[in-house]
Structures are given as C-alpha cells and as structure tokens.
Amino acid sequence: MFEKYEAAGKPTKNPTNKNIEPENIHADHAERGIVRVGPAGWSYADWAGIVYPRKKPAGFHEAAFLAEYFDTIEINTSFYQPVRPEHCELWLGYVAANPRFQFTAKLWQRFTHETGADAEDERAVRDGFDLLRDAGKLGAVLLQFPFSFHRTKDNSAYLKKLLKRFDDYPLVVEVRHASWNDTAFYEFLRARGVGFCNIDQPVIGRSLKPSERTTGSVGYVRLHGRRYDTWFSDDPETPAFERYNYLYSEAELEPWVARIKHVAEHSKSTYVIANNHFQGKGIVNALQLINALGGTKVKVPELLRQRYPELEKIADQPPKEPTLFPT
Numbered sequence: 001m002f003e004k005y006e007a008a009g010k011p012t013k014n015p016t017n018k019n020i021e022p023e024n025i026h027a028d029h030a031e032r033g034i035v036r037v038g039p040a041g042w043s044y045a046d047w048a049g050i051v052y053p054r055k056k057p058a059g060f061h062e063a064a065f066l067a068e069y070f071d072t073i074e075i076n077t078s079f080y081q082p083v084r085p086e087h088c089e090l091w092l093g094y095v096a097a098n099p100r101f102q103f104t105a106k107l108w109q110r111f112t113h114e115t116g117a118d119a120e121d122e123r124a125v126r127d128g129f130d131l132l133r134d135a136g137k138l139g140a141v142l143l144q145f146p147f148s149f150h151r152t153k154d155n156s157a158y159l160k161k162l163l164k165r166f167d168d169y170p171l172v173v174e175v176r177h178a179s180w181n182d183t184a185f186y187e188f189l190r191a192r193g194v195g196f197c198n199i200d201q202p203v204i205g206r207s208l209k210p211s212e213r214t215t216g217s218v219g220y221v222r223l224h225g226r227r228y229d230t231w232f233s234d235d236p237e238t239p240a241f242e243r244y245n246y247l248y249s250e251a252e253l254e255p256w257v258a259r260i261k262h263v264a265e266h267s268k269s270t271y272v273i274a275n276n277h278f279q280g281k282g283i284v285n286a287l288q289l290i291n292a293l294g295g296t297k298v299k300v301p302e303l304l305r306q307r308y309p310e311l312e313k314i315a316d317q318p319p320k321e322p323t324l325f326p327t
Helices: 062-066 085-094 119-134 153-165 183-191 240-244 250-265 278-294 302-307 309-314
Strands: 034-039 072-075 102-106 138-144 171-174 195-200 218-223 269-274
Touching (some): 062 085, 072 269, 138 153, 138 195, 171 218, 195 250, 278 302
Parallel strands (some): 034 072, 138 171, 171 195, 195 218
16 A cells, blocks of 8 residues: 555664564565555445445445555455355455455464364365465465463464464464463464564453564554453443444554554565454554555545544545535
C-alpha cells in the first residue's frame, strides 16, 4: 500500500528486559521489506452499512472491495475448516486488480487447538493452501495457538513436528503465554526460518507483552484489541464479538508504528493484521496505520468515513457528500 521507508532506529538494548529484541543477524540491512496492512477476514454481518454497502450491487464481493484499500487480508475461515480450492480460485480473481496483494491464512485449528490431526487432514489443508502458494499469493501461514498452550516439553516437541510437517510454507507462530518468552524459543524459530507473531492483547497474568521480534524472513504483527473485561470471559451472555469490540486510539497505535518499522527493517515482508473486527473498527485502525507508516493520506471507504469521522483527516479525497457538521 506504500513504498519502502526509512525504518526507525533500533531500540536501546537492555539485558534485563527480555522483551527487547536482540541484534538480528539474519536480515540484510541494505534491503528493507515491504509492509502490508489489512484486516482479519472479510465476512462479518455487522459490516453491512458500515464498511460495505447495505445493499450490495451485482458482482460485489467483499475481498475485491477490500483489495482496493489494503494489500493483504488474513483468511480466518481456514482456522475453522480447510479452504476449498474452488473458493481460493475465486478469491484470487477477486483481488487480481491489486498486483501488490498477498493473502495470509490461519492453519486449521485441528492442528493448533486439538490433537490427532492425520494425513487426510493435512491433505485437505494443502489443497487450498497449495493453490494460493503456487499463484504467488500466500504470504504466510499463521499457526495460532491459544493462551493455554504453554511452553512445556511435550508442547515444544509437538510444535517442532508441526513446523516440519508444513515447512514448505512461509510459517509464522503465534503464542500468547509468557512461558514462550525465552531466548531458546526464538533461536529455535530462527534456526528454522519461521516467523514470530508480535501481538497486542490484554496483558493479564502471564500474557505475552507487546514485542518487535523477527525470527524469519516474514515479519508479522496482530492487533487483537484491549478488551480486558471480555478477553477471558466465559459468561454465556457476553457475545463473542465483544472480545474484538475495540478501537485503538492514535496514541495507542503510535508505539506500534515504531515496532512495525523495526520488524520491517529485519524482514523481507511484514504483515500487520487488525483483528478487532467489530463494526469495522479494525478497518479504521488499519487505515490509520497505513497513513502513519507511509506518511501519506489514504483511500477511505465512503461509508466508513461517515461512521468514523476521525478518518477525515487521513483521507486522500474529500467526502462525496458534504457532512452536516465540519470535522
């Protein structure tokens, strides 16, 4: 969505703080990577009338619409079941107008949240992923593990086997528990060329804190929001979407801009995913990040700017219809 930039300087080293990135040795300083920013998924009923037209015109598809504004989308349906090749074929066509576009995709939860995945499960996953990869449009496969996946001997052994199983893809690992915050783990990923997913999440108990680490050629950042009241809630009366009902302020995004630049400085390509999808709030924050990273105004969906007037100052065009009150 924007060209290469001069990345921010390296953070000051502090040997007492394990969250500070050690010297990266695998990346070429002379060649900084491209940053792609986008949302997690595209199919949300509450986006109608906020992100998308409430009455969709003939031929409208959400992925094609988003590819006008973003250079990546994280496929999240692949977490719930393997994506079908015929669907992937259609998706490739929908985003074809944006030559910079790359998908990322979550690995099926049968491999990351369950046990016992067999060869047939692997084949089903590969049917879709191989098609995207062979088309040159699969930027990363995200292995997203739950908070309950702690760094134990058994879990470490399982992760090692899983990485070997899918090592022909550009892999990124997302863990959420602080037991993984260990130099040996990062070196384990680095030795295999596997990326580390830097996350923003409510820091509760032993949750991983924000970081700016790179362990492979692919850099990855995911912003989950900061709903402390619902993040670990098991209240059946609390809708699931409330975990992602969060709009980052510009002040909250600012340190992430610096972290993203640092990740990009040490990666060939970096993906930044806004996962706080409720009512299009992740779309808002993704546009704000593109603006902050690139230093230029951005194309903004017309309906979204009406719902979130804070987008007006970063929009590259005036509104199609004048607003009642100036912003």
